[in-house]
Amino acid sequence: MELALSTQTDGDRSVVAARGEIDLYSAPGLRERLRALVTDGVRHLTVDMNGVEFCDSTGLGVLVGTLKRLREVGGTLVIVCNQERILKIFRLTGLDQIFDIQDTASPAGS
Template identity: 55%
Template sequence: MDLKLDHRTEDRLTIVEVEGEIDVYTAPRLRELLIDLVNKGNFHLLVNMEKVDFLDSTGLGVLVGGLKRVRAHDGSLELVCTQERILKIFRITGLTKVFGIYASVDEAKEAHGKDK
């Protein structure tokens, strides 16, 4: 499956919906979207990965790159993910310590609201 991307802004949080496979072929599209969002002043990003079928280290690199960009503006990039096969990659690489990972968009929004 190819990669489908969508995004919307709710309050100050920009939710990026990702569906399909994030790999060496498709990851540049996600990178471009994240860069574009940051360039347009969206510094609090929530990437919903519940419909991601496949994620490799190239995709991890894009997410880390996005995180570095928003942190430069005192922003945040957090994830929604409950799929074990995706979470496993974050655990193997130690990135569970770097990203906030939530079980649902609502849970992430609630946590984000408390941080404001």
């Protein structure tokens, strides 16, 4: 399955909703979208993964890299996910201790 991304931006806040699979094939597209947002001045980024069916280590690497870039500029990254199969990946890798993971997304302007 392909990865579909939609973005809602309000000032220095953006919500990126992902649907599909984040894997070796699709992760570069996600990386470029997130990188472009940070480059354009977004400092508070939410990645809504409630529509993600699969995420491999490449996808996790994209999220870790984005978190690092945002921290360097005083920003924040929130992961929104209520799917147990995706949350399990974060727990198994210990990334649930690094990311701010929430059940629901706030509007970009919140």
